[in-house]
Amino acid sequence: GENVEQHPSTLSVQEGDSAVIKCTYSDSASNYFPWYKQELGKRPQLIIDIRSNVGEKKDQRIAVTLNKTAKHFSLHITETQPEDSAVYFCAASEEGNSGGSNYKLTFGKGTLLTVNP
């Protein structure tokens, strides 16, 4: 089955700096890669996702890059703010019947991001 490795496990940055979280996956059949943000005691919430036909995707201060050849993808947060402090999870899944995810997400173990004011 799929195996997703996520690094680093903890990341501390100063407000305004950039943060980068990296993930690698093992199954070449995976083609859907979402990122979730989870605040303490709350549910994971999708912040951005990317599919294998796209190399990079941006949404305001957040961007995700994908390198299918190397089987790795990364989350980039620019101009970090204290409210970005949370645990971030990457995940991967294979294509489903309709061309999208088959919903069987395999998650990385998470990165605790702390943004210091």
Next chain:
Amino acid sequence: NAGVTQTPKFQVLKTGQSMTLQCAQDMNHEYMSWYRQDPGMGLRLIHYSVGAGITDQGEVPNGYNVSRSTTEDFPLRLLSAAPSQTSVYFCASGSDRTGNTIYFGEGSWLTVV
């Protein structure tokens, strides 16, 4: 539209007891799943369903049963609770109509003593 609703939010069980975690969604999503979250382990898939009457095992299915008699509901049953099942449980749903995004419920905190 309440999204994904889980009950109970908190539960303490004694070893050997059984219980059911309820999950309901009102978005007519065909896909539903259960994950457990343990410190330092991320989220791991327990069971999932791609439609009413269809269920399948995920990564860590042992000790849990599910059924999907309706599109809306996907209960998770612990048959004989063990301390190793102390965890936070998240139900999730998704649909091809929403770009395959998976939406999580608020979680159920379960402690087995």
